[in-house]
Amino acid sequence: MTETLPAPPLPTPAAGPTDWVLCTACDAMVYAKRLRRGAGVCPECGHxxxxxxxxxxxxxxxxxxxxxxxxxxxxxxxxxxxxxxxxxxxxxxxxxxxxxxxxxxxxxxxxxxxxxxxxxxxxxxxxxxxxxxxxxxxxxxxxxxxxxxxxxxxxxxxxxxxxxxxxxxxxxxxxxxxxxxxxxxxxxxxxxxxxxxxxxxxxxxxxxxxxxxxxxxxxxxxxxxxxxxxxxxxxxxxxxxxxxxxxxxxxxxxxxxxxxxxxxxxxxxxxxAGGQACLTDESPEVVVRDPAALPERHPWDAVRAARRFGRPTTLDYAHLLLEDFTELHGDRMAADCAAMVCGLGRLAGTPVVLVGTQKGRTPGELARRNYGMPTPAGYRKAARVLRLAGKLGLPVVSLVDTSGAFPGVAAEEQGQAVAIAENLRLLSGLPVPVVAVVTGEGGSGGALALAVADVVLMCADAVYSVITPEGCASILWKDAGCAPRAAEALRVDARSLLGLGVVDGVVPETEHGDHLAAAEALGAALLTSLLPLSRMDSASRIERRHARFRAFGAPTPGANP
CATH class of the missing domain: 3.90.226.10 (2-enoyl-CoA Hydratase; Chain A, domain 1)
Incomplete structure (x- = not known):
């Protein structure tokens, strides 16, 4: 047993000359009582x-x-x-x-x-x-x-x-x-x-x-x-x-x-950290799971819609959906990539870990955040926070909106390929529920590094592809102007991807610019996806995740060799 004690009192300054003290940072004379009221923070310089x-x-x-x-x-x-x-x-x-x-x-x-x-x-x-x-x-x-x-x-x-x-x-x-x-x-x-x-x-x-x-x-x-x-x-x-x-x-x-x-x-x-999961069956089912229920559209129209300026960003969703959201920074090695957002919060009362790419909402922010293209530090920051999710037993929500990983010289020198590969492996065995949503662009391995999940969703106007249409057109037709043709050939739109089984469902889009409605739809989709996953044990969930990705390109059972 230990004795319950009152909080230790702050020391009382002596009278006389010590009524005033000198700030060691700015040399300002500060009244001692004022310094004490500010918990030792200088009111003049903030030291x-x-x-x-x-x-x-x-x-x-x-x-x-x-x-x-x-x-x-x-x-x-x-x-x-x-x-x-x-x-x-x-x-x-x-x-x-x-x-x-x-x-x-x-x-x-x-x-x-x-x-x-x-x-x-x-x-x-x-x-x-x-x-x-x-x-x-x-x-x-x-x-x-x-x-x-x-x-x-x-x-x-x-x-x-x-x-x-x-x-x-x-x-x-x-x-x-x-x-x-x-x-x-x-x-x-x-x-x-x-x-x-x-x-x-x-x-x-x-x-x-x-x-x-x-x-x-x-x-x-x-x-x-x-x-x-x-x-x-x-x-x-x-x-x-x-x-x-x-x-x-x-x-x-x-x-x-x-x-x-x-x-x-x-x-x-x-x-x-101390919260308890409180998922319920009350969230409405908003996810479209039948490709036939989605309208046909030219994939290039989807590309343009996915890139439209003013779509909600990961931070928009974080602040609209999560209570007590705290963003975490840094890869603990060398840098903090602004194109990758990671943090902790509560979704409808349930503690979750959020990881996602962040493009920005102004020209200045777009440049500062590398247009949503993460560097190796970004993927390593995400890996650090994903491991924290595994340690604390918190579900993971991953939001993807990137044209791909940053392709610069420095990124290659710092091991871009290794950072992406490590995330793929980490996510494949993470012992907690993982739901990924492509909210805008899902570009190549840079997107997949956040999308090895139990459930993969995408917004109706989002796209997901092995390469950008422009990149494909430049390589195959030697003309970036053939991007619409490449988008159609790559089948990057939600209807096509749901039919291919690459995504498990599609979140309907709301009126452009209505971030609150978009967040409500996404929140409902996340909750209905997380609930059945939370009821599974870790081993079964990991095996199910393995089987999901193992099936891509595998022979159909019973088919002729």
């Missing part, structure tokens, strides 16, 4: 100043919900380390100054009523360094989260491994990493909140191994510090190097959230 571990718990967890974990801190000085002072003296001084036993504080609590286990680090205790006691506390928090199947939130603030404990501190990186692996196997959501600064052994272990990485604005994260890097390689580092904003652009963090909005952002993530 997010450091918080203690008790302040973190007080700011993140519901009042009255905090229960500190009873973690025994065993003092150790494995090396008998002495620099200008013996290591035990430094420990005693840190405890006296901070009131903490170690550089991390662990607790159970709730965020907007959602249960969570939290481990919050304190940079004021020996630079938040990772030693044996910190590693033990983090590992213990992981074990409690695993035993209680409760999401884990790790709040990092560290200069790295604790030098005074030598290789014993180094071993804590492995110890905490394997604890997080067990949470992966148990299907428990893990969230990392990166605060400034987070470096070294913490950055290279539990701070970056979580399912979702959230960073405060300006927070720095890296393995080696900028001074060490600059001295080692003798180069001028890029502006903003290792800051949260730089890392978001380079695909390392999922979200940058200001301190005032952290509780809301974390609550949305926890709501999805």
């Amino acid at each position: 997010h100043g450091p918080l203690t571990a008790p302040e973190r718990l007080a700011g993140l967890l519901d009042e009255g919900s905090v229960r500190l974990l009873p973690i025994e801190h065993v003092d150790g000085d494995p090396l008998g380390f002495v620099d200008s002072r013996p290591y035990p003296d430094r420990l005693r001084d840190a405890r006296r100054r901070t009131g903490l036993q170690e550089a991390v504080l662990c607790a159970r609590g709730r965020i907007d009523g959602h249960p969570v286990v939290v481990a919050a680090m304190d940079f004021g205790f020996l630079g938040g360094s990772l030693g044996a006691a910190v590693g033990e506390a983090i590992t213990r928090a992981c074990e409690v989260a695993e035993a209680e199947h409760t999401p884990l939130l790790l709040v990092s603030a560290s200069g790295g491994a604790r030098m005074q404990e030598g290789v014993v501190a180094l071993m804590q990186m492995a110890k905490t990493s394997q604890a997080l692996r067990r949470l992966d196997e148990a299907g428990v959501l893990t969230i990392s909140l990166v605060t400034d600064p987070t470096y070294g052994g913490v950055a290279a272990s539990f701070a970056t191994l979580c399912d979702v990485i959230v960073a405060e604005p300006g927070a720095r994260l890296g393995f080696a510090g900028p001074r060490v890097i600059a001295q080692t390689i003798g180069e001028t580092l890029p502006e903003g190097f290792q800051t949260a904003e730089y890392l978001l652009e380079h695909g390392i963090v999922d979200l940058i959230v200001p301190r005032a909005e952290l509780r809301g952002a974390l609550s949305r993530l926890l709501a999805v």
Whole structure:
């Protein structure tokens, strides 16, 4: 049993000269009470100043919900380390100054009523360094989260491994990493909140191994510090190097959230992870499954309709259909592809994972999002979020509207073919229900990389093909002007594809520009498709998915060889 404790109070600033404090970022004089009301965020420049571990718990967890974990801190000085002072003296001084036993504080609590286990680090205790006691506390928090199947939130603030404990501190990186692996196997959501600064052994272990990485604005994260890097390689580092904003652009963090909005952002993530499926039979059947029920049209007309500017995008559908939608960013390797959208939300109350291509709605956005053509980073981001769906047992909704994967030189250098192939394999064995919908263009392997699904649907004005009509015409007729003829030969329209069995159903289109009606139709189609899939066990569902794609091109049973 653990004692229920009130949320730790924020420290009260001393009177007199400390009524005013100096912002370390902009040098502005700020009234201390105003700074406290803003949770340590400078009202002049927005700099997010450091918080203690008790302040973190007080700011993140519901009042009255905090229960500190009873973690025994065993003092150790494995090396008998002495620099200008013996290591035990430094420990005693840190405890006296901070009131903490170690550089991390662990607790159970709730965020907007959602249960969570939290481990919050304190940079004021020996630079938040990772030693044996910190590693033990983090590992213990992981074990409690695993035993209680409760999401884990790790709040990092560290200069790295604790030098005074030598290789014993180094071993804590492995110890905490394997604890997080067990949470992966148990299907428990893990969230990392990166605060400034987070470096070294913490950055290279539990701070970056979580399912979702959230960073405060300006927070720095890296393995080696900028001074060490600059001295080692003798180069001028890029502006903003290792800051949260730089890392978001380079695909390392999922979200940058200001301190005032952290509780809301974390609550949305926890709501999805802790939600229960509530699919019902009440959704109307809107999907057309008989090709004869669809009007005949020239396939080129379908191509033009699919490309028509102003059709709903993946993000339009996300915001119209999903509650508590949180977009996730980055491939955790090098980049965040804006042509690929991934995130978590709830469809009619049921938690789902969304992946989809995003073209954009303005000329500027079209260019920024690469006209909906994903790079390898986009497919790797999708793969990362698909694996998260498998871990948490969440159904996947995939929305496809792309002329194909980006064909540039950089994409080839970064392994475009490999990224697509990996997604095909991943989706073929994903243990959760997968429904894919071609909402506009479905171009080649770039589209198929999101459409290896249990159920494949397409909108009535959408098209799906091995190549664009223009590309086919250029290759076979040496004239891109023969695109209408190629579209007819390729049979890219919904009626033809439903007849071929490539898609399982067609979602009727609404009046062009009526995004709400389009979302309602798509939402009904998704719910009626997901319901029977949710009632199947994983093995049967995967075998059914395998058989679906195995049948394409296979001999008809009983046919002559």
